[in-house]
Amino acid sequence: MKLYLTPGACSLADHIALHEAGVEFEREAVDLKAKKTASGADFTRVNPKGYVPALVLDDGEVLTENIAILDWIAHQKPELVPTGPLGRTRMLEALAFISTEIHKGFKPFFANGSEEAKAMATQALRNRLDQIAGTMQGHYLFGESLTVPDCYLFVMLTWARKFGIPLPEKLEHFRERMMGREAVRLAFKHEGLS
Numbered sequence: 001m002k003l004y005l006t007p008g009a010c011s012l013a014d015h016i017a018l019h020e021a022g023v024e025f026e027r028e029a030v031d032l033k034a035k036k037t038a039s040g041a042d043f044t045r046v047n048p049k050g051y052v053p054a055l056v057l058d059d060g061e062v063l064t065e066n067i068a069i070l071d072w073i074a075h076q077k078p079e080l081v082p083t084g085p086l087g088r089t090r091m092l093e094a095l096a097f098i099s100t101e102i103h104k105g106f107k108p109f110f111a112n113g114s115e116e117a118k119a120m121a122t123q124a125l126r127n128r129l130d131q132i133a134g135t136m137q138g139h140y141l142f143g144e145s146l147t148v149p150d151c152y153l154f155v156m157l158t159w160a161r162k163f164g165i166p167l168p169e170k171l172e173h174f175r176e177r178m179m180g181r182e183a184v185r186l187a188f189k190h191e192g193l194s
């Protein structure tokens with residue numbers, strides 16, 4: 001399978017999760033402005049929506065959307081799904097919150113928004129980060145072991161730091177814990193991040 005990614009973008013969540021799942025995969029970088037892959041191919045032929053992540057499975061099926069890709073990855077290693085009768089539902093709930101309430105909240109920072117829009121986004125993101133910090137059940141979102149929403153949340157925290165948005169203490173500790181994981185180290189190395 002092959003993950004199409006852009007260094008430091010939301011596709012980093014899927015990249016980390018693939019390492020956590022311990023599956024074999026290739027990766028190829030995408031220039032999002034030119035919509036070209038590193039090998040010069042037209043990325044819109046892989047994902048007509050023109051954005052990363054895209055995961056091409058071994059049978060040629062193409063998965064897009066972080067929520068769907070992270071759900072698929074979690075099922076390659078069931079320990080990456082929260083436990084309990086509502087485990088998968090709670091996982092989707094967390095992924096949807098991160099995607100729609102946190103990820104999309106960064107838009108003014110990526111879309112050259114006004115200072116006013118950025119200030120409003122900062123306040124909204126601080127509230128959302130406080131809310132998710134309040135739901136943490138242990139060292140990770142669902143207790144003492146990592147599940148896929150942790151990978152997505154971690155990437156949001158790298159963005160928050162980049163744009164000067166302060167993190168609640170619990171999430172700062174979580175970020176540091178994530179930085180110590182082998183999967184994060186490998187993904188950072190392959191994406192050329194530090």
Ligand SMILES: N[C@@H](CCC(=O)N[C@@H](CS)C(=O)NCC(=O)O)C(=O)O
Nearest residue numbers: 009010011032050051052053065066
């Ligand atoms: N709805 C998509 C959004 C993915 C997304 O926002 N990707 C960004 C990078 S983090 C991107 O590729 N933006 C370039 C573009 O939209 O042209 C998902 O959740 O997977």
